[in-house]
Each structure stands twice: as structure tokens, then as C-alpha cells.
Amino acid sequence: MTDSTAGALARFSSAWQPEELRTGPAQQAALRRAHDEVPELRDLLDTAVAAARSELAVIIENFPIDDAALAIAAGAFGTVDASYNGPNPDTLVHxxxxSAARPYRDPDPFHSDSPMLPHPHAYLGLLCVRPSPNGDGQTVLVRAADIATELAGQNLLQPLRDPCYPFAVPQGPGAERSEVITHPIIAMSEEGTTVRYCPVRVAAGVQLAGHALDSEHLDALHTFERTLQRPDLTAVFMLRAGDLLLLDNRRLLHGRTDVRPDGASRHLKRVKVHAFDSPGAAAPDNGREP
Known part of the structure; x- marks a missing residue:
């Protein structure tokens, strides 16, 4: 993003509060106005959407560090949704x-976000506010299709497509215990190979379900997890301040490398986006008046 486009978007977004962008129609209205006031933005976001669809991830450099700007730009990909976006409910931008207060700074293992939802978020936006000064906390990505290809060669793909893997749903206020739902880890459809996986949710689901997976499905899961560690299948890179990473949450798994104590100032902003064809998403808006 050029300095002039970034500055114009920052000035435009300064008139908005994230609370005004809670709904899909509000996001699309803001995006339409942004296209009108920042003409270069439409082509930039169109290019980003096309790149994310074909390559599964794209980085927009020099993006303004602003919650409203992030929510408005992410509206080009679908409806920005607050569900399961951090510990506080209804958080549009998390x-x-x-920090030193966080209980974990070890590597964040490969996962997809919102695996407990019937329709997981299609895209994630991660805006780097401040990278670790030590160069740790690098982002890691792996394609579901590459993992599936490796497992198919070992005759282990079919067990992962069975809808028997338990996921623990986070316990809501007043609930006596967490709910457990079951899904496949890998799915194949006309849109390609998709993945639904979070090691913490699966481990908790197995424990809460009160029974272990049978040996066939457990072996497939363990091989899947080992395959995720293969460096030849993963992309590793450092997000810089102002880098906005937009990634396909259904066809990629993501994580990060460890963050050492002296690098604990690392800070990202996250949005979660339902695709326009997902239930409850707003209709797409081409940025032009009818």
C-alpha cells in the first residue's frame, strides 16, 4: 500500500468506531464509502482478494494501524464477525x-481458527502492530492440500475424513460443562481440500467425550500431526509492522514459532471473516452505487 493510500485510508477510518461496524451491511456501507473517498483502495483490495483465493494468503504492506481500517478492508473478503475472536465477547478486532503475563510463549502449534463453529471463518486478517525485536514469533503456514497428498500416499487420508474427531466447545457463562462436537479433520469438496483442526480443542474433546479414538483414527491423527512438522511443507516468515496478512482459514493451517521472554512485546490485531456465501454473511458489494 502506498503512503498516500495508507494516509487516505487512515483519515477515512478515523471517522468510524469499530462499534459502528458490527454488522455486514454496516461494513459494506463503510467499504463503499471508502472506495469512493480512496479510489486506489478498490483495485488494491480486489487484487488482494484474488491473490488470497488463488494463493491462499496475501500480505498488504504499509497498512494503517487502526481497528476501523482493518475491519473495513477485511469487509472486501466477507463479513467480519466477532464470534470466538478472543476472550471478550463481541470483539470485532482482537x-x-x-506479554510476560501470558502463560504461554512456546510455539503456537498449527491450527485453524473457530473449528467448533458449524461453518468456520473463511478468512483471518492478522495486522502486525509490533513484531518481536528478536526476530522470533515468526508466522508459519501449511497447505491442507499438501498434507492430504502426503497422507494419501500412506493410505491415511480416509480416516481423517471420517466425522468422528471430538472438538471441545469453549464453555459459556452458566454452562456446567463444555459441549463436545465431532467433525472430520480433512474434507474434500469442489472447493478443494479443507481442514478443521486445533490440538487443544481435539485433546480436550477426547477427554470430555469419555472414550478414546480407535487405533485407526488415532494413528491417522498422530501421523497428521507429525506431517505438520515437516519443514519442506511449511512456509515461515516474519511479519513487519504494518504488514496485514490475510489467509484462508479453511485451506491453510497457521501458527507461530516461540517467543522468548525478551521478545514478549509482539503485538498483532486479528479479525475473523465469514465468506459472502456463508450463512449469515452480508451480500458482496462492488463498491459502486446501483
């Missing part, structure tokens, strides 16, 4: 901060 601040992910690696």
Missing part, C-alpha cells in the same frame, strides 16, 4: 499481545 489484540493478540505476547
Amino acid at each position: 489484540d493478540v499481545v505476547d
Whole structure:
């Protein structure tokens, strides 16, 4: 993003509060106005959407560090949704901060976000506010299709497509215990190979379900997890301040490398986006008046 486009978007977004962008129609209205006031933005976002669809991830450099700007731009990909976006309910933009107070700074293992939802979020937006000064906390990505290809060669793909893997749903206020739902880890459809996986949710689901997976499905899961560690299948890179990473949450798994104590100032902003064809998403808007 050029300096002039970034500055114009920052000035435009300064008139908005994230609370005004809670709904899909509000996001689309803001995006339409942004296209009118920042003409370069439409082509930039069209290019980003096309790149994310074909390559599964794209980085927009020099993006303004602003919650409203992030929510408005992410509206080009679908409806920005607050569900399961951090510990506080209804958080449209969640601040992910690696601080000394956080109980974990070990590597964040490969996962997809919102695996407990019937329709997981299609895209994630991760805006780097401040990278670790030590160069740790690097982002890691792996394609579901590459993992599936490796497992198919070992005749282990079919067990992962069975809808028997338990996921623990986070316990809501007043609930006596967490709910457990079952899904496949890998699915194949006309849109390609998709993945639904979070090691914490699966481990908790197995424990809460009160029974273990049979040996066939457990072996497939363990091989899947080992395959995720293969460096030849993964992309590793450092997000810089102002880098906005937009990634396909259904066809990619993501994580990060460890963050050492002296790098604990790392800070990202996260949005979660339902695709326009997902239930409850707003209709797409081409940024032009009818």
C-alpha cells in the first residue's frame, strides 16, 4: 500500500468506531464509502482478494494501524464477525499481545481458527502492530492440500475424513460443562481440500467425550500431526509492522514459532471473516452505487 493510500485510508477510518461496524451491511456501507473517498483502495483490495483465493494468503504492506481500517478492508473478503475472536465477547478486532503475563510463549502449534463453529471463518486478517525485536514469533503456514497428498500416499487420508474427531466447545457463562462436537479433520469438496483442526480443542474433546479414538483414527491423527512438522511443507516468515496478512482459514493451517521472554512485546490485531456465501454473511458489494 502506498503512503498516500495508507494516509487516505487512515483519515477515512478515523471517522468510524469499530462499534459502528458490527454488522455486514454496516461494513459494506463503510467499504463503499471508502472506495469512493480512496479510489486506489478498490483495485488494491480486489487484487488482494484474488491473490488470497488463488494463493491462499496475501500480505498488504504499509497498512494503517487502526481497528476501523482493518475491519473495513477485511469487509472486501466477507463479513467480519466477532464470534470466538478472543476472550471478550463481541470483539470485532482482537489484540493478540505476547506479554510476560501470558502463560504461554512456546510455539503456537498449527491450527485453524473457530473449528467448533458449524461453518468456520473463511478468512483471518492478522495486522502486525509490533513484531518481536528478536526476530522470533515468526508466522508459519501449511497447505491442507499438501498434507492430504502426503497422507494419501500412506493410505491415511480416509480416516481423517471420517466425522468422528471430538472438538471441545469453549464453555459459556452458566454452562456446567463444555459441549463436545465431532467433525472430520480433512474434507474434500469442489472447493478443494479443507481442514478443521486445533490440538487443544481435539485433546480436550477426547477427554470430555469419555472414550478414546480407535487405533485407526488415532494413528491417522498422530501421523497428521507429525506431517505438520515437516519443514519442506511449511512456509515461515516474519511479519513487519504494518504488514496485514490475510489467509484462508479453511485451506491453510497457521501458527507461530516461540517467543522468548525478551521478545514478549509482539503485538498483532486479528479479525475473523465469514465468506459472502456463508450463512449469515452480508451480500458482496462492488463498491459502486446501483
